[in-house]
Amino acid sequence: MKIKNLKPAIFMGILFIVLIAGILIYRSFAKEKELTRYTATFLDVFDTRTEIVGFAVNKEKFAEDAQLIKDRLIYYNQLYDIYNDYPGVNNIKTINDNAGIAPVEVDPEIIALLEFSIDTYYETDGAVNIALGSVLSLWHRQREIGIADPERAKLPDADALKEASHHTDITGIIIDKEKSTVYLSDPEMSLDVGSTGKGYAVQRVMEYAREKGLNNVLLSLGGNISCIGTRIDGSNFRLGIQNPDVYSDEQYIEMVDINDGECVVSSGDYQRFYEVDGVRYCHIIDPDTLYPSDEFAAVSVITDDSGKADSYSTALYTMSLDEGMAFVKERDNVEAMWVMHDGEKIYSDNFKEKYVK
Amino acid sequence: MNNKRIAFLGLFVALAFVLSYIEYMLPLNIGIPGAKVGFANLVVMVALYTVGEKNAIALSLIRVVLVGLTFGNISMMMYSLAGAALSLFAMLIAKKIGKLSVTGVSVLGGVFHNIGQIIVAMLVLETESLIYYLPFLMVIGTITGVLIGFVANLITIRVKRVFRM
């Protein structure tokens, strides 16, 4: 078979290709300002998983934004750490180590967290108490042992808990703002900011990011979620609320949509727990009983401040449902969802209407 | 190119233009973007088999520009141009290979016209989901191709006989 003179056909083929290439080139120029969605995940701050969702013209620009947030998180992580020392940094562990010995000069951001936490203590009627360190550390030790070796899992000694509870008076935290020092007057007392530190840090970091001009950003620090603006297309950020039944096929028990400044936190018995004789003991300790709360599988809070969201979710987890409902009702812009052990979801008045789309 | 062919090219351009206008007035609206009977392709087919390939190409390009300027806009003109280019590309190759009759060539033209348009529309609108129209456009292109090919064949025979081309 001989095919002669294919030039006209080739000419048309080339014309088509040139047309396509022209459109692609035009598009790529027109697209220059378009922002792409990126995510960054890291595991080296606050001992948990951090996720940043943002929109930028390219990877490098997003990495800059993410680094700005990450650097700030590292800063707060060092200040609010109760387990580790950092060279040249006086942190909460330093305060604990010097309990009954001497006031410790600290960064104003530590004093800000402590003052916020003390306000929260009174606001929640003692349900959130950062001076509960002595009690929490007993539970922490047994939980670590129990998780590492379930055979050796046991409850903390009841008398020891009782004794520790005598050293949880929040008025023992002596703050001198002028000198920027903190002193624990009771040598047996220690601070544990597990119920406020991460949330407060997220709030401060996002305020900083906002000042630096970041927009359309979502930050999740171990489930403490906050955002600036919306997605780049103007739609709300969508979040999954972890199903407390972690073995369920449904990973999320609810979807919520949030935007600018709204914060979400969940507290639940599925997060950190150990089992003794088949009974689950979670990490949220009721200051009244000194034992883990077990009324709910999880409580999620949405409000306009991440520090509040964090501490309220802990507080609601230890309150009864009626108390919790009343607590939410008394406050503007606070909504909550309780998940019962059978999976039933109970919403505060406006939760569904405002956040479940 | 002799005078007769130039006259014919002018005639064909006018005819294609009018047929495009008729198509514009009476669109084949079955809810699928890019679906057309392609009346104008009838003229291109006849030209292809009477006044030759180069003239058919010229006719096709002139028609696209004229119709685009008159009835459409730049993006419409790009859809048409892409369709015309890819369809002529397929038809010219098929005609050269010579295994297909006028009908087969016309069917290929119809199908590739639609494929070309959908590719450009996907790029312009950045919507890859338009690819889901492809099967429908292939069927429509085949049907209109058969009809156009049939009519084009009748016309070509008569034009050739009457004007001894």
Place this chain on the structure above:
Amino acid sequence: MKKNDVILIAALLVVALLTAGGMRIWQMNNTKDTANVVVTIDGEVYGTYPLSEDRTERIELPDGSYNILVISDGYADVTEASCPDQICVKHNHIRYSKESIVCLPNKVVVTVEGGKENEIDGSTF
């Protein structure tokens, strides 16, 4: 018509039928109850609406032209438009993932997007 023409036509129809069938099966398997309707204008996202919620949306373009999108009973449909060809209006309503209604003159594309699972930006722990 030659024999080759018939073979060509048959082949084209078979290919069209197979791809149409394959696509439809894929679409049906990838459409969840949580599917969304995404409207884009010239490639830019204009709005996203759940397919499960009945609503009427007037899609306004800067030049004054418009398309009216109606979502009802799990279907999305364009019921009215300012475009000259009215192809989008004539288009059947859509419900499966990746099905779309296109208005070329207005550069408006209405597409069904499968489900929301992959759309989550974050989750609580």
